[in-house]
Amino acid sequence: MNTSTRMTGVLSPVVTPFKADLSPDAAKLVSICKWLLSQDVGLAVFGTNSEANSLSVGEKIELMNALADAGIPGQRMMPGTGCCSITDTVELTRHAMKIGAGGVLMLPPFYYKGVSDDGLFASYSEVIQRVGDSRLRIYVYHIPPVSNVPITLPLIERLLKAYPGTIAGVKDSSGDWSNTSAMLERFQPQGFDVFAGSESFLLATLRAGGAGCITAMGNANPGPIAKLAREWQNSDADAQQEKINLVRQTYSKFPMIPALKAAIAHFSGDAGWATVRPPLVKLTEEQSSGLVQALDGIGFTMPGLK
Structure with missing residues (x-):
């Protein structure tokens, strides 16, 4: 091969x-x-x-x-x-x-x-x-x-x-x-x-x-x-894996694709990123706020995205 x-x-x-x-x-x-x-x-x-x-x-x-x-x-x-x-x-x-x-x-x-x-x-x-x-x-x-x-x-x-x-x-x-x-x-x-x-x-x-x-x-x-x-x-690989798992657990409380896009919209400062194609539906304002609050709670950022 x-x-x-x-x-x-x-x-x-x-x-x-x-x-x-x-x-x-x-x-x-x-x-x-x-x-x-x-x-x-x-x-x-x-x-x-x-x-x-x-x-x-x-x-x-x-x-x-x-x-x-x-x-x-x-x-x-x-x-x-x-x-x-x-x-x-x-x-x-x-x-x-x-x-x-x-x-x-x-x-x-x-x-x-x-x-x-x-x-x-x-x-x-x-x-x-x-x-x-x-x-x-x-x-x-x-x-x-x-x-x-x-x-x-x-x-x-x-x-x-x-x-x-x-x-x-x-x-x-x-x-x-x-x-x-x-x-x-x-x-x-x-x-x-x-x-x-x-x-x-x-x-x-x-x-x-x-x-x-x-x-x-x-x-x-x-x-x-x-x-x-x-x-x-x-x-420290096991500790790294645990930290990564925590991030996934936080996102998994929300519909995954809309949540990913909502996070990118938040951390990039570009609200347009939240847009999804039907039949998917973007997160509500309440859901988006809840996601951001949960991510802030675990110290999550997306460095260099902007």
Whole structure:
């Protein structure tokens, strides 16, 4: 397997800023991506917390172009390209390769439920063959609480055998450490990179040989999470993990995507950041005040955001 473009550490499913008319705000996206990179966090744009499934293929392509035109390094990007339609997935994945993305995070087609591993293998296989790019590195996205279409261990094994230079890793957002551990034990020795779907599992993942995490909280708490990823072998790593967990616990009292955006709006001084696309609803003034008060109570800040 070609490991020259191996992605490790912490990546953020970057929140997507919207203008008042609900169109994507490319300038703001560039700005926050540059801030995240300054915090040593990579960019999993168009992930779950990016409101990716509220964006069209055309909008995603325009935003990828804006990031590339702004000089954002492609190798630090892992765009989400998995859609229900094979042709949409192929179009987005090809464009990710065009801008030099280090990999793509690919949901399975998630509308039909109860599909077989045979069907999912055929879907991933079709995409790989249609894209036809030797640079392609796919990180399969296992998020059964949302998709209800799991990426099973036998499916990963089959994909790895068929496409060992292309199937690069997984984001495991099952929230089940036993599943993540099984992936690590079974596939990590083959050079298959396992990313936890939450920084709560970051230390455990790294200690077991995993690649890192791709996490919503990378948007809000990137510096400390990236610091743990760098210093996980230090004696204070458990204490660092506990502090990171406290921040997540504070945000988790509120709807996650609106809470992330409300915090960015507060700490950046730009109220427009609070805007979400329907069907999501932004936090109420009472909720926003409660979030800020709770964050102040634990000494939380977002240094360098403004």
